[in-house]
Amino acid sequence: MVQAREHFQLACDNDALPFRADSRINAAIQAENKRNGAGALLLLDAPAALGRIGETGICGQETFYEHVHFDFAGRYRLGRAWAEQIEHCFPPSTNEWISQAVCEQHLGLSEWNRVQVIHFMAERMQVPPLSSQPNNPARKEALETRISQLSSRMTADGARGMSNVFVNLLDQRPDDYFLRQNFAVFLELTGYPVAAAVEWERFRDLLPQDSLGFYQVGRLLIVQQRYAEAEGALRTSLAIRSSRTEAWIELGNAMALQKQYPEAVADYSTALSRDPQNAQTYLRMGKALAHLDRHREAIENYRRAIELNPTDGIAHFELGSELLATNDEELAGRQFGEAARLLPTYVPARFNHGTWLMKQKRWAEARTEFEAVMNLEPGNTRARQNLAWLKGKTQQPP
Numbered sequence: 213m214v215q216a217r218e219h220f221q222l223a224c225d226n227d228a229l230p231f232r233a234d235s236r237i238n239a240a241i242q243a244e245n246k247r248n249g250a251g252a253l254l255l256l257d258a259p260a261a262l263g264r265i266g267e268t269g270i271c272g273q274e275t276f277y278e279h280v281h282f283d284f285a286g287r288y289r290l291g292r293a294w295a296e297q298i299e300h301c302f303p304p305s306t307n308e309w310i311s312q313a314v315c316e317q318h319l320g321l322s323e324w325n326r327v328q329v330i331h332f333m334a335e336r337m338q339v340p341p342l343s344s345q346p347n348n349p350a351r352k353e354a355l356e357t358r359i360s361q362l363s364s365r366m367t368a369d370g371a372r373g374m375s376n377v378f379v380n381l382l383d384q385r386p387d388d389y390f391l392r393q394n395f396a397v398f399l400e401l402t403g404y405p406v407a408a409a410v411e412w413e414r415f416r417d418l419l420p421q422d423s424l425g426f427y428q429v430g431r432l433l434i435v436q437q438r439y440a441e442a443e444g445a446l447r448t449s450l451a452i453r454s455s456r457t458e459a460w461i462e463l464g465n466a467m468a469l470q471k472q473y474p475e476a477v478a479d480y481s482t483a484l485s486r487d488p489q490n491a492q493t494y495l496r497m498g499k500a501l502a503h504l505d506r507h508r509e510a511i512e513n514y515r516r517a518i519e520l521n522p523t524d525g526i527a528h529f530e531l532g533s534e535l536l537a538t539n540d541e542e543l544a545g546r547q548f549g550e551a552a553r554l555l556p557t558y559v560p561a562r563f564n565h566g567t568w569l570m571k572q573k574r575w576a577e578a579r580t581e582f583e584a585v586m587n588l589e590p591g592n593t594r595a596r597q598n599l600a601w602l603k604g605k606t607q608q609p610p
Contacts, residue, residue: 213268220270229341231280254298261293262286277333278342278351284326288312320381320394322374323362324401330355330362339489371402389418396428405435423453431462434469442466457486461493468500476500491520495527502534510534525554529561544568552581559589566598575605 225234233241245253263269275286282290292309310318334355337348378395385391396411409432416425430445446463449456464479480497484490498513514531517524532547545568551561566581579602585595 256297327362423449427459439466439469473500473503491517507537525551
């Protein structure tokens with residue numbers, strides 16, 4: 213175990229992504245403590261404190277999701293270790309430390325909030341550098357199992373009960389911005405975006421220097437179709453923190469929904485300069501460019517979106533529409549077909565694919581597409597007319 217610990221430390225010290233304090237940083241902290249005299253600073257040896265939990269003395273899956281991010285139990289143990297380290301600075305007490313479960317209840321850590329965090333971690337494991345690690349499939353499967361277990365407890369009755377817990381906690385601690393943040397997340401996840409926006413507004417008022425509150429308010433104002441107000445909130449968020457990529461994306465959405473497409477293109481361009489691997493931003497950029505009749509550029513963006521996410525049926529459909537605008541019917545039909553395969557309940561994709569198949573005189577396949585459209589949308593007059601015409605082209609079943 214001693215050799216394992218040494219190698220783990222060497223890996224940390226030589227990490228190409230230096231997100232954690234290495235041995236040199238920790239040595240500098242220790243040296244500062246000695247320079248000021250023993251006891252001048254209160255230091256916690258977190259690796260030693262957390263390592264005592266496991267049999268090996270080395271932190272592992274009982275503490276981290278992978279090797280960087282603490283899970284819920286790891287965070288509690290780290291907080292508890294810090295509290296015990298400074299306990300002597302306060303008057304003696306006979307009270308026992310609250311348990312992890314009670315602590316999490318006070319924080320408003322509901323099943324919905326937990327699932328969001330775990331889902332976020334599962335997504336991170338699908339991209340480098342985590343995706344290339346040999347044990348990544350097993351870690352991802354473990355996270356998906358946890359999500360499934362938590363989801364089974366996410367009932368309507370449970371949501372109502374947890375909402376009451378949040379309200380009672382906020383009655384006691386109305387200025388607890390962290391609790392309001394958790395409540396806002398919970399409300400949105402349980403289907404109440406307007407109420408979530410109200411909680412984010414309260415968070416924003418408590419922390420007006422933080423861009424997060426303005427960003428979240430702006431994002432949820434878009435959901436409410438209050439686009440001009442959303443634009444104002446998002447611009448304030450970016451004035452505070454111009455590096456918030458997701459705020460540039462949402463600002464682009466707000467501008468596009470106000471039909472201010474040149475401004476939307478500029479905002480999406482800024483977002484892509486910061487995150488050039490975001491397939492959804494290329495998709496949105498393509499739509500804005502299409503509205504400006506910049507079809508070739510739109511096609512390039514849709515193709516980039518598909519390259520990054522080949523299973524996005526909407527990107528295939530939009531690419532097909534743009535190819536039609538440039539009279540490339542052959543490639544357009546293929547894209548409509550792929551969109552119909554990926555999104556079998558998406559009526560526009562099935563209809564456009566059927567129309568293309570008709571032009572190719574592939575009558576039976578076209579009929580299948582229009583029958584699917586009628587099943588999904590019985591009142592679709594054009595699909596009914598096409599089917600009536602196709603009856604003369606295909607053999608009717610007995």
